[in-house]
Every structure is written in C-alpha cells, then in structure tokens.
Amino acid sequence: xxxKHKRHMRLSNGYGNISYLGKxxxxxxxxxxxITKSDADGNPIRSKAIGYAETYNEAxxxxxxxxxxxxxxxxxxxxxxxxxxxxxxxxxxREKYELSAKKLSAASRTSTQTAYKNAAVLHDRDFCSITYAxxxxxxxxxxxxxxxxxxxxxxxxxMYRYAEKYEITDKDQSRHLEIRIPEDDERGVPFSxxxxxLLWLHKADLxxxxxxxxxxxxxxxxxxKSILVSLEPDWYFQGGVKTKAxxxxxxxxxxGIRKIVSNLIEKQGCIIKVSDTAFRIRMKNFLQSIGIxxxxxPHDCRHTFSMLCEKYEVPENDRKRLLGHAFTDxxxxxxxxxxxxxxxxxxxxxxxx
Numbered sequence: 463x464x465x466k467h468k469r470h471m472r473l474s475n476g477y478g479n480i481s482y483l484g485k486x487x488x489x490x491x492x493x494x495x496x497i498t499k500s501d502a503d504g505n506p507i508r509s510k511a512i513g514y515a516e517t518y519n520e521a522x523x524x525x526x527x528x529x530x531x532x533x534x535x536x537x538x539x540x541x542x543x544x545x546x547x548x549x550x551x552x553x554x555x556r557e558k559y560e561l562s563a564k565k566l567s568a569a570s571r572t573s574t575q576t577a578y579k580n581a582a583v584l585h586d587r588d589f590c591s592i593t594y595a596x597x598x599x600x601x602x603x604x605x606x607x608x609x610x611x612x613x614x615x616x617x618x619x620x621m622y623r624y625a626e627k628y629e630i631t632d633k634d635q636s637r638h639l640e641i642r643i644p645e646d647d648e649r650g651v652p653f654s655x656x657x658x659x660l661l662w663l664h665k666a667d668l669x670x671x672x673x674x675x676x677x678x679x680x681x682x683x684x685x686x687k688s689i690l691v692s693l694e695p696d697w698y699f700q701g702g703v704k705t706k707a708x709x710x711x712x713x714x715x716x717x718g719i720r721k722i723v724s725n726l727i728e729k730q731g732c733i734i735k736v737s738d739t740a741f742r743i744r745m746k747n748f749l750q751s752i753g754i755x756x757x758x759x760p761h762d763c764r765h766t767f768s769m770l771c772e773k774y775e776v777p778e779n780d781r782k783r784l785l786g787h788a789f790t791d792x793x794x795x796x797x798x799x800x801x802x803x804x805x806x807x808x809x810x811x812x813x814x815x
Contacts, residue, residue: 470518478528479508480521487632488544488590489514491521495528545630547584547592547621554624577617580604589625594635602642611641650765653677657754658766659815668729669748671722672741673763675733678716678812680767680785683741683760686733691715693724698802702786711786714806718814770812780808 515521618636689701
C-alpha cells in the first residue's frame with residue numbers, strides 16, 4: 463500500500479531529483495537523474511525517470527546506485543517486486559466467485575479459469591510491467607475460436623477493473639484490446655417456411671411471440687437484454703452487441719410484429735425477461751410441443767431474418783446494415799448512411815404468412 467508522504471531535505475544541485483507523484487500510486491516516488499540538457503530558451507529538460515519506488519528511502523537508494531555507476535537495469539532491480547499476473551487473478555477470481563453476493567454459474571467459473579490458462583505466458587509477470595502489447599499478443603497468438611478469445615479479453619478487462627479498484631495499477635492496459643479474427647459463430651439453420659407458419663399459428667404463446675420478434679428483427683439473443691424499443695409512432699429497435707458495426711444500430715420494427723412487440727413490452731417490460739439459458743430450454747420445449755422437430759437455437763432466428771431478407775430481395779447493403787455486418791469497401795463503410803424510413807421500406811419487403 464502507498465505510504466504517507468512527508469517532506470524531505472532538498473537534494474544538492476546536480477545530484478538528481480526525487481518527485482512524489484501522489485498517494486494513488488503503488489510506487490509514488492519517481493527518481494530522476496541530474497539535468498544535463500536545456501531547450502533553446504535555456505529551460506532545463508528533465509530526462510526519463512531512472513525508476514519508481516514505493517518509499518523515499520528506496521528512491522534515494524536508486525539515486526545513490528545511479529551515481530555509483532550502476533546501469534539502469536541494475537538500478538531498477540532494487541524495486542520491490544509487485545504482485546504478479548497470477549496474484550491479481552487469484553484476488554479477482556476470489557472476489558468474483560467466492561465473496562460476491564451474486565452467485566455465478568459453474569459454467570462462468572470454468573470459462574474464467576480456461577481463459578486464465580490460455581494466458582499462461584503472463585502468469586509470472588509483474589502485473590504493473592505488463593503492457594497493452596503483451597495482452598494483445600496473447601489474444602493474437604491464441605489459436606482458438608472467436609468465442610474463446612472473447613473470454614480472454616473479458617478476463618483481462620475484469621482483472622484491470624479489480625486492479626484499479628485496489629490501486630494495484632492506475633492504468634488500464636486492456637482498454638484497447640481487439641479480436642482480430644472474423645466471428646465464427648454465424649453458422650446456423652434457418653427456420654423453414656412451414657416452421658414460420660407454425661409459429662404464426664401459435665402467436666398467442668409468449669415464446670412464439672419472442673421467436674417471431676427475433677426472426678423479423680435479426681438481433682442476437684444477448685442484444686435483447688439492453689435493446690431500446692421505440693413504439694408508436696417511430697417503431698424501431700436500437701442496440702446490438704459484439705462488433706462495432708452491430709452495436710447501437712437501428713432496425714425498424716416490421717409492421718407485422720408491432721402488436722406482438724407492444725404486447726411483450728406491456729406484459730414483461732422487455733422482449734426477453736428470462737436468462738439466455740432458461741429461454742433456450744423454454745424454446746426447445748415449445749418447438750417440440752408444436753411439432754417442430756428440427757433442433758434450433760435462438761441464433762437460428764438471426765439466420766432466418768437473413769434468409770428472409772435475401773428471399774424478398776432486400777438490398778444487400780441494407781441487409782448488412784440491418785444485421786450489423788461490417789462493410790469491406792470504403793464507400794459504404796465511411797459514406798454509406800440510411801435513414802429510418804429508407805430502412806423501413808427495405809424491411810417491409812419481407813412478407814408475413
């Protein structure tokens with residue numbers, strides 16, 4: 463923990479300088495060598511710090527070693543080792559899964575442990591010495607699928623939130639992390655036309671209403687937890703998850719499902735009230751009860767929306783906008799904009815059974 467700062471004697475000219483950087487740092491004392499350069503106006507130019515220390519005495523020792531001719535790496539060796547990546551992980555894991563009042567699933571715990579194992583190259587590193595480049599290298603080098611990389615990035619972000627809260631570090635190195643491979647979770651089986659007709663025949667059922675809403679809007683199931691639903695007179699969804707192109711996109715509410723969406727909002731205040739896992743179970747049981755035997759996942763609703771866009775000749779660029787797919791050409795990615803009514807005209811091309 464940072465120690466309380468007190469004033470010390472001024473060092474003699476030409477010896478160097480020790481600066482106190484503030485109490486919210488684990489090593490608040492910065493050690494600077496003597497100033498030997500000045501700018502064109504004669505103002506002194508401070509050199510790069512020799513290192514950082516937890517106490518003033520340690521900082522003074524670093525400066526003494528510097529004047530005895532030790533090289534910079536040797537001087538920095540006297541700094542007390544801070545917590546390793548593994549140390550921070552243990553604290554983060556314990557707080558999240560053992561001390562928190564919110565009980566998370568066994569699957570969540572396993573996912574976090576697996577992500578940690580996939581970052582083995584960092585385990586023994588001093589946490590404060592790890593850079594953004596180190597973290598990004600772990601993500602880039604991992605040969606696993608997109609979903610596994612998402613777990614690694616999520617772990618890093620969670621650990622840095624924990625480290626900032628307990629003043630282990632004052633910089634979030636995970637902030638700009640990216641997953642640099644295409645998503646690979648887009649495979650699925652669309653509902654057939656006869657399946658869609660069956661869903662409409664059972665539209666009085668709450669599960670059918672949710673499925674029809676998903677089929678005619680194209681969002682991922684996780685997006686419906688935070689999606690903005692604008693009813694009369696504008697009628698649109700706004701939200702999305704995963705990628706930059708997906709997030710915060712606007713999708714007009716198809717006229718065929720407006721009553722259904724209004725009913726869902728009136729009855730439960732949202733499109734999907736239960737957890738993703740609970741809905742998957744409910745969906746499986748419901749589909750079997752109405753005679754749809756082909757196994758389906760909630761993500762198949764997104765594939766069905768894409769299929770319907772293609773079938774009813776929704777323009778390809780609008781299809782990408784509605785699904786939240788990124789454009790690969792500069793013209794559309796930078797200059798391609800469509801207003802709500804233009805997108806509404808495209809989505810209304812889709813016919814209801």
